[in-house]
Amino acid sequence: MAASVEIHGFFQLRRQHPPLAGCASRRQFAVRASSDSAVEAPVAGSNGAASERTVVRLGLPSKGRMAEETLNLLKNCQLTVRQVNPRQYVADIPQLSNMEVWFQRPKDIVRKLHAGDLDLGIVGLDTFSEYGQETEDLIIVHNELKYGDCRLSIAIPMYGIFENINSLQDLAQMPHWTKERPLRVATGFTYLGPRFMKEKGMKHVSFSTADGALEAAPAMGISDAILDLVSSGTTLRENNLKEIEGGVVLESQAVLVASKKSLIQRSGVLDITHEILERLEAHLRAAAQFMVTAHMRGSNAEEVAEKIHSQPSLTGLQGPTISPVYCKRDGKVSVDYYAIIICVPQKTLYKSVQQLRSIGGSGVLVSPLTYIFEEETPRWRDLLSELGL
Numbered sequence: 449m450a451a452s453v454e455i456h457g458f459f460q461l462r463r464q465h466p467p468l469a470g471c472a473s474r475r476q477f478a479v480r481a482s483s484d485s486a487v488e489a490p491v492a493g494s495n496g497a498a499s500e501r502t503v504v505r506l507g508l509p510s511k512g513r514m515a516e517e518t519l520n521l522l523k524n525c526q527l528t529v530r531q532v533n534p535r536q537y538v539a540d541i542p543q544l545s546n547m548e549v550w551f552q553r554p555k556d557i558v559r560k561l562h563a564g565d566l567d568l569g570i571v572g573l574d575t576f577s578e579y580g581q582e583t584e585d586l587i588i589v590h591n592e593l594k595y596g597d598c599r600l601s602i603a604i605p606m607y608g609i610f611e612n613i614n615s616l617q618d619l620a621q622m623p624h625w626t627k628e629r630p631l632r633v634a635t636g637f638t639y640l641g642p643r644f645m646k647e648k649g650m651k652h653v654s655f656s657t658a659d660g661a662l663e664a665a666p667a668m669g670i671s672d673a674i675l676d677l678v679s680s681g682t683t684l685r686e687n688n689l690k691e692i693e694g695g696v697v698l699e700s701q702a703v704l705v706a707s708k709k710s711l712i713q714r715s716g717v718l719d720i721t722h723e724i725l726e727r728l729e730a731h732l733r734a735a736a737q738f739m740v741t742a743h744m745r746g747s748n749a750e751e752v753a754e755k756i757h758s759q760p761s762l763t764g765l766q767g768p769t770i771s772p773v774y775c776k777r778d779g780k781v782s783v784d785y786y787a788i789i790i791c792v793p794q795k796t797l798y799k800s801v802q803q804l805r806s807i808g809g810s811g812v813l814v815s816p817l818t819y820i821f822e823e824e825t826p827r828w829r830d831l832l833s834e835l836g837l
């Protein structure tokens with residue numbers, strides 16, 4: 449039988465920050481009063497005017513958990529967003545002329561890219577996938593900006609009929625769900641949710657939409673399960689909910705996205721995208737590496753290179769740079785030591801230092817790296833080929 453996946457009536461759940469007096473935690477939704485913090489962004493333009501526009505537009509999250517980290521990332525790429533007044537929706541980046549920054553809600557960034565009112569944007573992959581709905585025109589330019597990590601995941605109560613249910617398969621096989629009484633899932637992801645359930649062959653599922661504080665829905669009897677973003681899992685735990693095996697719909701993090709039409713047709717968009725991409729790649733690559741310098745004894749540079757290459761954690765990005773150290777002894781200049789420079793992943797720093805010592809390295813200096821520029825960024829090549837350029 450075909451899966452019956454339906455979107456049912458609407459309900460709105462609202463919550464407020466910070467918690468009310470007497471609330472154990474801001475993540476427990478059952479004891480909250482209602483409020484709403486949604487800010488409607490102004491309409492940035494219209495489709496009709498889009499073709500006349502000559503300035504390039506980048507959409508950034510106006511509020512919420514991604515706003516600050518997005519500005520920090522750009523700052524670390526030497527792209528400072530200059531906002532005259534924090535309540536203004538438009539700003540600029542002095543290093544990128546002919547570009548405006550528009551602060552918008554993440555979902556509006558995706559919608560406005562689609563409408564042609566923005567050319568580029570930074571949002572979570574979850575928002576892009578939900579509101580972009582696999583639109584042909586929208587494209588991911590950088591797929592891992594290394595923040596905003598979370599997953600879109602199904603969660604069910606830990607108690608009652610779900611006590612021994614631990615996987616999507618268990619959930620599907622429960623005899624409770626029928627055409628008349630489907631599994632009710634509350635979610636803000638009403639495109640990705642039904643699509644996932646259909647793909648998994650889940651029968652008898654219905655969806656209802658909600659806007660925040662989803663975790664309260666099962667306890668209120670409004671839904672059986674929820675589909676929401678999870679990061680640390682604290683909100684789920686504090687509301688007696690659990691994730692299930694096979695229930696992750698999407699792994700998400702911040703991404704740089706663009707409209708293909710803008711990239712191809714609007715003058716200046718491709719050049720600005722190239723520059724932003726280069727800066728992002730150079731910074732993100734560097735952020736994961738340390739530069740290590742050390743001294744090593746040896747009779748020639750090749751011998752030192754052999755020793756370094758014999759160690760798995762010392763190969764660096766392209767192999768070591770080795771320079772002779774000229775020492776003066778008894779009035780004579782000679783080379784007994786070599787200075788070596790390598791880049792090592794931050795994760796394996798200590799292992800690398802141990803390996804350096806084991807082959808006679810001394811005076812090990814470790815410094816952070818700011819940028820690593822490659823000859824050409826692989827993502828730029830991928831972008832051009834996807835655009836057919």
Ligand SMILES: Nc1ncnc2c1ncn2[C@@H]1O[C@H](COP(=O)(O)OP(=O)(O)OP(=O)(O)O)[C@@H](O)[C@H]1O
Pocket residue numbers: 486511512513514553554555571572573574575596597598660677678679680700701702
């Ligand atoms: N718990 C989390 N941990 C890490 N990243 C998260 C988490 N929740 C959301 N995100 C990421 O941050 C993005 C923005 O989330 P945020 O809650 O700020 O906005 P929103 O809920 O989409 O906005 P709005 O409530 O105005 O519609 C999400 O699309 C997701 O990519």
Ligand SMILES: O=P(O)(O)OC[C@H]1O[C@H](OP(=O)(O)OP(=O)(O)O)[C@H](O)[C@@H]1O
Pocket residue numbers: 513660661663676677678679680681682683684
């Ligand atoms: O697994 P955790 O680390 O506990 O995070 C999960 C929570 O984070 C998100 O909400 P957010 O705090 O962004 O609030 P919102 O619903 O107002 O967007 C998400 O909707 C969950 O409720």
Ligand SMILES: [Mg+2]
Pocket residue numbers: none
């Ligand atoms: Mg949120």
